[in-house]
Amino acid sequence: MLTIKDLCVDFPVIAGVVHAVADVDISLKAGKRVGFVGESGSGKTTTALAVMRMIKKPGHVSKGEIRLGDTDILSLSPEEMRQTRLCWISYIPQGAMNSLNPVMRIEQQIWDGIVDHEGTFPIRELRRRSDDAIAGVGLPARVGRMFPHELSGGMKQRACIAIATALKPELIIADEPTSALDVITQRQVMETLEKAQEAIGSALILIGHDMGLMAQCVDKLMVMKDGRIVERGAIRDIFTKPEHPYTRQLISSVPSIGGESFLPKLSAEPVAGRRSGDAPLLEFDGVSKVYGGGFLSKKGNTALYPLSFALDGRKPKIISIVGQSGSGKSTLGGLMLGFSRPTTGEVMFEGRNIATLGRAATKSLRKDIQAVFQDPYGAFNPYYRVERALSLPLKRFGISSDAADVRTRCAEACRGVGLDPSKIFGRFPHELSGGQRQRLMVARALMLSPKLLIADEPVSMVDASLRASILKNLYDLKDKHGISIVYITHDLATAYHVSDYVIVLHEGHVAEAGPPKDVIGNPQHPYTRLLVNSIPWPDVDRQWGTSASAKEEIEALMKEAKGHPPVDRGSVPGFELAMAS
Amino acid sequence: MYLIYLTKRLIMLFLVVVTAATLNFFIPRLSDKNPVLEKITEMSESSAPGSVNMQELLVIFNERFGLDKPLMQQYFDYLGDMLTLDLNYSITSYPTRVADMILGALPWTLGLMVTATLIAFLLGSVLGALTVWRKDMRLLQFFVPVVMVFSAIPFYLIGLILIYFLAYKGGYFPIGGGYSLTAFPAWDWDFISDVLYHSILPGASIVVASIGIWALGMRGMMVTVQGEDYMNFAEAKGLKNRRMFLRYAVRNAILPQVTQLALFMGQLVTGAILVEIVFGYPGMGSLLLQAVDYLDYYTIYGIVFVLILAVALSMLILDLFYPLLDPRTRSHRA
Known part of the structure; x- marks a missing residue:
């Protein structure tokens, strides 16, 4: 469905040209989930922005082809590209904390996407659609009437997903959707995103740096470093036999509970504490x-x-x-x-x-x-x-x-x-x-x-x-x-x-x-169990949580934890x- | 909850007004000029020598205006007068009431200054926003350095330049005044058009001088807003350019400008003084200058009290209406 061929994105700088993305080839089928993983500056966000045609000047696509179905994204006129966004491809940018317009209600921010792509509807029709979208991410309908500052971080992130999926796009790109959230909220948000994606049958590109999250969420993985894809494959293959040293390093840098510590063994007895006097520090x-x-x-x-x-x-x-x-x-x-x-x-x-x-x-x-x-x-x-x-x-x-x-x-x-x-x-x-x-x-x-x-x-x-x-x-x-x-x-x-x-x-x-x-x-x-269960394990065989639905498990354990x-x-x-x- | 907030806010308003009015009472008293003496000297100059008994008049006037009472007594009388909006008689123009003088002057100032400021605010904000949004429009990019120059020139200087070229040399506009000497004040089109005609130059000098401040302020905010994540998301949502500009960028960038406007509105009358003098405009500025010249206590008190009320009320209006503009400031209601 999405095919990227030989994509290069260049940023001219004083010293010459920086190739932020170099020779990237990707093909993605409908309904599949693919992860882009790599450290900051590896070109994963830039690749996504190239698909959205949202690369900031002076950066530009210098070579390559991006096709969505039969559409050549790079040859669309600006107006056609605008219509493609949200309708066919939607992008959830990094930093959901500030991705919502602070002076507009959540439902208004869903409506303007609908209106600018499908034309005006009576307010009742719009509200029905925004209520559907909000319900689709597991939030109560009253959230639509609220302003962004009245929501918690996880709710804001889910509101962003509601906006991005309101028009049932073919492709959803989520850029670090959970990087600022705690593990429990992360798990809720990821479940929401996956459910919304499955419900509309679109493909998902998940951008992130956490191998554990990738292991839990995606089917295929692209490991990026310095603008290139250094390794790609089915998620299970990458975790069972990583080939590139960088991939191995990424996997091993995820601390897991139990097993060998990533910290060095002590060679000598630790020095004494710095307390002075007799009272506790x-x-x-x-x-x-x-x-x-x-x-x-x-x-x-x-x-x-x-x-x-x-x-x-x-x-x-x-x-x-x-x-x-x-x-x-x-x-x-x-x-x-x-x-x-x-x-x-x-x-x-x-x-x-x-x-x-x-x-x-x-x-x-x-x-x-x-x-x-x-x-x-x-x-x-x-x-x-x-x-x-x-x-x-x-x-x-x-x-x-x-x-x-x-x-x-x-x-x-x-x-x-x-x-x-x-x-x-x-x-x-x-x-x-x-x-x-x-x-x-x-x-x-x-x-x-x-x-x-x-x-x-x-x-x-x-x-x-x-x-x-x-x-x-x-x-x-x-x-x-x-x-x-x-x-x-x-x-x-x-x-x-x-x-x-x-x-x-x-x-x-x-x-x-x-x-x-x-x-x-x-x-x-129960609360500690919930926290531990919500850690995304860098292990494809280990289910995230103990039950199939995060929502049920979180609710059950939270209830048990109370009191x-x-x-x-x-x-x-x-x-x-x-x-x- | 909202009622508590409103009550607190109104008590605050009252305290601010009383404090400012207190300063207003004492500061003119620090002068060693005596307004009654000024008035009598002027009277004696315009009448036959020896026909006025200065000493006797002084006593009569002091008694009439209550200036023979102890200062604290005068202060409390003054506070009572102000709070009941009884602005007393002018010393210099006795027996004219200060309230009447202000009512005669205020519409001129408000009409000219409010309109000119609103025009400057709207034009400046729109231009400032467009310079950031439409990087492709050459003319707009040229506009920024020009308004920067204008905002550095005081507006009475701009006024003088306009008078020299457009009124004195060109003769397109009247040199000064609020209306033609031959016009008869009435609510008919002849008089209104005459007033509008007279207000073009002073209005233009205010607009030209202050448009730069609004444009630069808006430009700065627009640049900040453009870097916000929600603008990025708005673009990713494929919104129409017009909506992104108005509902996302301008809507957020205008917020600090509105605060600025409210502060500005309160100080309009003071800002008007020089413009009114340059253009011989019959407003509050001219009135205040005259009153200070003769140290006409009651006229000064009256005018400054109106200014105090204007500032305090415009801040109150801002505080009550701002939450409608920015939902983040509504928390006290929750």
Whole structure:
């Protein structure tokens, strides 16, 4: 149905021409699902945009042929191409968070697609069709009357699918449809997308970087690297006998639960923790957080129910906090950093309540507790060169003011996370890749030699291959520098490998806690089971979830999880959690 | 919930008005000029020497205007007057009431400034949006540097240039005034067309001078909006160009412009002063200048109070209507 022959897309740059896509051949049959996998910059999105004829200038298709059925896409007039979009091929762009017009209701955004392709209909007819499309993605009809900002991330993504499938296109292209979503929502969205695709019998191109997701969702896979397809084939063949080394690397970079860890074995005994004094490094005493609920308004929103634990810190530990978005894990991180004050209880760092510290003590606390955040793009001032961004904390905390010394320390920190200072100094953050920036954040945190590091989703926005190396950086911080780490994530597989202790949060409560081998390896609480089941396994034989329908299983387990008492799976030395019964 | 919000907002409005009115009361009092003395001096100059007993008149006038009372007493009287919209008598033009003077001047200013500003807003926004959307239109690309130059020139200067070439040299337009000296003010076509004819040059100078601000603001927002993911999705949806332009790009890019417009509307009257002086236009600007010249307390108070109300009300209107434009600001109702 879709045939691409010898497709080349060129981007002229000052130094010459970049071949973003080179000699790509694809043929896709109706009703089939094919995955394009590769790291960012591999040309997978550009290939999709070429099919949509939406490549931004000065990029252009320099060679090749794209046919949809008998239609030659590249020779269509702009008006014919416009009519082809949505009607025959629909494209769900990356970043569903911002893909909807914020000032229009969801149903209006479905209507304008219908009206611009099929002409005007009476409003009742339009509403019937938009209600059908919304029901088709498993959302209640009232969502149509809502504005995008009133929807959650998963709902927005499903609304995008409703828009894209409203005209029953022959081909659907979904570009990283779940990259910003947690595993449970990801599974729901993918099931929705597959159902919608099956219902209209169209072909699907799924673009992504997660081999696990591909194993669960597609029939055929194209592995792309530097604009070329380096390997292609049926999904089972690629997983059973990958031929290209890059494919093997992609498969092995997916952390799976159980089996060999991707982290190196320890050669020596880890160094002692950096705690000073006798009190535990970090202690929560009945800490809870309620948002809102002030004068004149109704009950507030409890993000975190009272939680007590003590992280000893004499031996460095990595504690993982896992859960879906909205489970309260980032609230917990904010409380540890002292960014927000607890509604009840006390957060103690080395025996002192951080809410009552004076100015000087707060400043030294900032040095002792460092953070690495999710978004490597937003964490650096875009107008500061790398070395300035790195040196600021050194100067700010009065660690060093000598220019040469500052430079040496910065260079050292960069080498510590595997960055070559001679290559990145003098550049601006936007000139670095996401992975480099994320490592720079780790380097910046490391330079202040903190005692505790809060890492809030540090790898959720980087490619699978980088994920492993950044986690290895974090792991090294613990073993070589004695820094205790709180690792906040929705990715259970990495939590399984890096952490010493795992706390599963569900709607502000602790659902299950204990050593990762028990909690994640053999979950007891229904919510943990749901999380583990929703991980897309990089294994074609392993069904995603335990029942055929994700919806049923999620609903059943969610129901069971509600009000289920927390499960204590034992403790590890150096970390004590007070379990509410 | 909405009623609570509205009540809070109205209390806020009241506090803003009272605070601003308080400043308005005290600031003119800092001057060592005495408006009554100015008035009497002027009277004595225009009458036979010795026929006016200055001392006696001073006492009578001070008593008449309440200027002999303690300052705080005067302040509370003033607040009471303002809040009941009783704007008192003008000192300089006694026995004319300030309210009547303002009512005579306000329509001129509002008619000219509001219309000119709306025209500039619409033209500027449309042009700014088109310069981004229609990269292929050469004429539009040329337009941007031109309006940048104009927006850097103060509008009274543009006004003077227009007067010199089109009125003085060319004779196409009247040199100044709100209407011809020979015209008789009435609601008939002759007088209205005469008024419109007189308003073309001052109106044009405002439009020319401020169109650039709107165009540049819109251009910047359009560039930002074009980089948004929803524009990408709109293109992928194969929407018609016109719909993408109006309902997706302009609809979102115009939001900050509307805020700007509301702020601008409140300050129109002050902005009008120079234009009105240059064109000899009988509006609020001319009135205010005259009042400040003689330190006519009550006229100043009256005019500035009307300005305060204008700013406060236009912000209130913006706050109440903005949620209709941008659903993301409706959260307080939920």
